[in-house]
Amino acid sequence: MQTGFKNQFNRNTINISNFGMPNYRRMIKFLTQFGRYFLLLKKVFSKPEKPSLYFKQTFRELVYLGVNSIGIIAIISFFMGAVITLQTAYNTENPIYPKYLIGLGCRDSIILEFSSTVAALILAGKVGSNIASEIGTMRVTEQIDAMEIMGVNSASYLILPKIVATILFNPILTLIGIIVGIFGGWIAGTLSGVITSENFIYGIQYAFIPYYIVYSLIKTLFFAFIITSISAFQGYYVDGGSLEVGQASTKAVVFSSVVILLFNVILTQLLLS
Amino acid sequence: MIRIVKLNKSFNGKPVLQNISVTFEPGKTNLIIGRSGSGKTVLLKSIVGLHEIDSGEIWYENTLFNKLDFIGKKRIRSEMGMLFQGSALFDSLTVEQNVMFPLDMFSDKTPDEKLERVNFCLNRVDIHDANALFPSELSGGMKKRVAIARAIALNPKYLFCDEPNSGLDPITAILIDALIKELTEEYSMTTIINTHDMNSVMEIGEKIVFISEGVKCWEGNKNEILNSDCDSLNDFVFANSLAKKLRASNK
Ligand SMILES: Nc1ncnc2c1ncn2[C@@H]1O[C@H](COP(=O)(O)OP(=O)(O)OP(=O)(O)O)[C@@H](O)[C@H]1O
Ligand SMILES: [Mg+2]
Numbered sequence: 001m002q003t004g005f006k007n008q009f010n011r012n013t014i015n016i017s018n019f020g021m022p023n024y025r026r027m028i029k030f031l032t033q034f035g036r037y038f039l040l041l042k043k044v045f046s047k048p049e050k051p052s053l054y055f056k057q058t059f060r061e062l063v064y065l066g067v068n069s070i071g072i073i074a075i076i077s078f079f080m081g082a083v084i085t086l087q088t089a090y091n092t093e094n095p096i097y098p099k100y101l102i103g104l105g106c107r108d109s110i111i112l113e114f115s116s117t118v119a120a121l122i123l124a125g126k127v128g129s130n131i132a133s134e135i136g137t138m139r140v141t142e143q144i145d146a147m148e149i150m151g152v153n154s155a156s157y158l159i160l161p162k163i164v165a166t167i168l169f170n171p172i173l174t175l176i177g178i179i180v181g182i183f184g185g186w187i188a189g190t191l192s193g194v195i196t197s198e199n200f201i202y203g204i205q206y207a208f209i210p211y212y213i214v215y216s217l218i219k220t221l222f223f224a225f226i227i228t229s230i231s232a233f234q235g236y237y238v239d240g241g242s243l244e245v246g247q248a249s250t251k252a253v254v255f256s257s258v259v260i261l262l263f264n265v266i267l268t269q270l271l272l273s
Numbered sequence: 274m275i276r277i278v279k280l281n282k283s284f285n286g287k288p289v290l291q292n293i294s295v296t297f298e299p300g301k302t303n304l305i306i307g308r309s310g311s312g313k314t315v316l317l318k319s320i321v322g323l324h325e326i327d328s329g330e331i332w333y334e335n336t337l338f339n340k341l342d343f344i345g346k347k348r349i350r351s352e353m354g355m356l357f358q359g360s361a362l363f364d365s366l367t368v369e370q371n372v373m374f375p376l377d378m379f380s381d382k383t384p385d386e387k388l389e390r391v392n393f394c395l396n397r398v399d400i401h402d403a404n405a406l407f408p409s410e411l412s413g414g415m416k417k418r419v420a421i422a423r424a425i426a427l428n429p430k431y432l433f434c435d436e437p438n439s440g441l442d443p444i445t446a447i448l449i450d451a452l453i454k455e456l457t458e459e460y461s462m463t464t465i466i467n468t469h470d471m472n473s474v475m476e477i478g479e480k481i482v483f484i485s486e487g488v489k490c491w492e493g494n495k496n497e498i499l500n501s502d503c504d505s506l507n508d509f510v511f512a513n514s515l516a517k518k519l520r521a522s523n524k
Contacts, residue, residue, distance in 0.1 A: 049378060049379075050377065050378055053377055053378065137364070138363075138364075141359055141361060141364075142357040142358070142359055142361040143361050143362075143363055143364070145318075145323050145357065145361065146355065146357060146361040146363075148323060148350075149321055149323065149350060149353055149355045150350065150351075150353075150374075150375050150379070150427075151346075151347040151348075151350035151351050151378075151379070152378055
């Protein structure tokens with residue numbers, strides 16, 4: 001009760017002082033965080049002390065962060081595919097548009113944007129907050145200190161397996177998203193009667209550019225790294241207690257989402273222009 | 274032996290430890306005592322290198338620890354065991370895996386030998402039939418004991434304990450103190466214990482350092498502590514009414 005009250009108070013005072021904080025101070029704070037992020041990455045990518053243990057961890061994370069995300073990705077992809085199909089259909093009721101364009105529109109939206117970027121934003125919420133709170137809790141309960149004192153490189157042991165696991169598994173999630181999303185479009189389109197099955201299937205094969213899938217997978221690799229590393233960074237440097245762990249997991253989601261959107265623009269310009 | 278020379282440590286310009294010099298000897302239970310917020314935890318964490326110090330020297334035998342790089346520190350850390358204020362067991366691992374963790378990381382033993390060592394350590398701290406439990410399923414005292422087992426798994430030369438018996442009932446507290454003292458003598462470790470519990474001080478205080486507001490005020494053993502002329506130490510020692518009555522009856 002007492003500490004809660006105190007924290008409430010502190011939070012307010014921090015907000016007020018932030019308000020008057022000169023811009024250059026904020027700039028310095030930002031640059032410091034930026035530097036700390038790269039120093040952490042350097043620690044993460046140093047030579048593992050026991051590779052066999054890292055393999056075991058990576059396998060565990062593949063299940064925790066990857067396999068356990070299949071459900072949410074499948075459900076959301078299915079409904080997004082369905083909605084995209086219906087919306088395209090209702091916006092192109094004019095008879096001069098050939099019907100198969102509905103299938104084509106569904107395919108391209110799913111492959112280009114949905115399966116990589118939107119899925120990454122959803123994973124930032126699920127996986128990112130999970131990583132930040134797990135590592136953050138380990139920090140405030142001194143479990144990370146306990147590792148350091150044994151001489152274990154805690155940053156590498158905790159973060160590297162997560163990065164490797166998400167980089168290996170998120171492309172699979174992307175492919176699942178593409179398949180389930182297009183399937184959702186087909187179901188919604190044919191059940192609602194806005195398009196025939198033949199037209200839809202013709203549409204998803206029409207003028208297909210395989211490179212779009214490569215583009216989507218490349219984006220996914222970047223996004224996987226962004227989500228995992230930023231969330232782990234937020235968790236690793238938590239200072240305080242459970243309140244700060246909560247804040248760190250919120251920050252993890254917000255920052256990784258913003259960086260994902262930024263990289264989406266940059267990568268699209270580089271890969272599609 | 275651990276020797277500290279003129280250690281200073283501050284947080285954001287606010288001094289927390291000032292000019293602390295002290296020597297801790299092997300085979301003895303060395304106690305750091307002081308009121309809450311006096312800087313005990315910061316001192317212990319500075320000694321093991323979890324806090325970067327502002328100035329001063331920390332010697333482990335003949336090695337200047339605070340000037341070592343990561344690899345050098347790692348070598349000395351392989352000889353350290355530490356018990357944290359909140360036990361700091363790994364939540365996602367069972368009791369057995371927790372004690373196994375340092376062995377997995379740093380020993381080349383076979384799985385059977387490691388398991389044997391784990392069971393030996395758990396027996397030593399009187400934990401039985403709990404190998405498959407997770408830390409959330411243990412009581413506070415059991416967590417401390419498992420944490421001690423993990424800390425001694427690699428036969429450390431140096432053992433650090435931050436409030437090993439805070440939050441425990443008086444009997445369990447004394448058992449844990451006695452266990453640490455036994456282990457210290459058995460393996461001739463250099464043990465440093467943080468505490469503000471006068472019971473522990475009188476039970477196992479072979480060397481006691483008293484810290485008040487980040488400054489070392491007094492140093493001695495449990496027999497000398499009742500007759501010191503340091504005011505803040507007397508306030509600390511005779512804070513409870515039982516101790517006051519004892520002193521009155523002695524006079
Ligand atoms: N990470 C930190 N950042 C800033 N100040 C700190 C930090 N850690 C400790 N302090 C300050 O250092 C002082 C000493 O804290 P410390 O934790 O060493 O006390 P303690 O003697 O261990 O107390 P207790 O018996 O309650 O555990 C306190 O005033 C505390 O506010
Ligand atoms: Mg403390």
